Amino acid sequence: MNPHAKPLALVLALAGGLTLPMAATHAANPCKPAAAKAANPCAAKNPCAASNGIDPQLVTRPKNYRRYVGDAAELSSEGKRLWSDSRLSTxxxxxxxxxxxxxxxxxxxAQPYPHRVQMAQDNANMKTIHLDEMVQICMVAPMAAKPLAWNSKQLAALTAYTAEVQKTFKPTGGGANPCAAKNPCAVKN
Ligand code: HEC
Structure with a gap:
């Protein structure tokens, strides 16, 4: 559902004679105040986003980029291990x-890379990004760490495994509130 649809639904519900606890409804949805104008109704209240101005140079593929090349299966299984390794973050x-x-x-x-990602747009002003760049963005912002070396086995491994994860991802069809349920940062609000 698009963010504009909710107020309309509320109005219709009210017109239909339902009494709704308005204040409680507002308080429950941290995204609501920004919903009318911002493209991303979550961005303003998203602690992953808020304080994280990311220097795009840190997370943009360098010139003459040479990624680590290795056995695909081995990289993927190494990436799977790293995926759960909290020592990568601070x-x-x-x-x-x-x-x-x-x-x-x-x-x-769900889209093939490169594509637009809200967090990359909001925090690093990057219009489209590659998957390895997205790994770096999550390293720098939510993980509060340094980007991995561009030619490192770690980056190649995490990127390989994340590509496997991507194959299992099903888009929600836009029905759900994109802010609340799926955003682990929102929970802390
Ligand atoms: C504190 C929570 C958090 C942690 C930890 C985190 N991420 Fe993310 N990540 C997010 C959020 C929130 C988004 C959604 C950003 C958006 O779509 O604007 C995201 C999006 C992504 C995406 C998808 C972007 C797209 O194409 O839509 C990838 C890939 C990703 N993260 C990889 C990683 C990897 C790899 C790690 C570990 C190195 C990691 N993330 C750690 C919060 C986190």
Whole structure:
């Protein structure tokens, strides 16, 4: 459902004689105040986003980029291990903390890379990104760490495994509130 639809639904519900606890409804949805104008109704209240101005240079493929090349199966299994390794972050989180069972991903994750990702747009002003760049963005922002070396086995492994995860991802069809349920950061609000 698009964010504009909710107020309309409320109005219709009220017109239909239903009494709704308006104040409670507002308080429950942290995204509501921004919904009318912002493209991303969550961005303003999303602690993953808010304080994280990301230097795009940190997370953009360098010139003459040479990725680590290795055995695909080995990279993927190494990436699977790293996916749950909280030592990659400085805040005790691992990729799995937020992305277990495909949590926190928005529908953009279903598209082939490169594509537009809201967090990359909002925090790093990057219009489209590659998958390895997205791994770096999550390293720098939610994981509060340094980006991995561009030619590292770790980055190649995490990217390979994340590509496997992507194959299992099903977009929600836009029906759900994109802010609340799937955003692990919202829980802390
Ligand atoms: C604190 C929570 C958190 C952690 C930890 C985290 N991420 Fe994310 N990640 C997010 C959120 C929130 C989004 C959704 C951003 C958006 O769509 O705007 C996301 C999106 C992504 C995407 C999908 C972008 C797209 O194409 O739509 C990838 C890939 C990703 N993360 C990889 C990782 C990897 C790899 C790690 C570990 C190195 C990681 N994330 C750690 C919160 C987190």
């Amino acid at each position: 805040n005790g989180m691992s990729c799995n903390t937020c992305h277990q069972a495909n949590s926190a991903f928005q529908n953009s994750f």
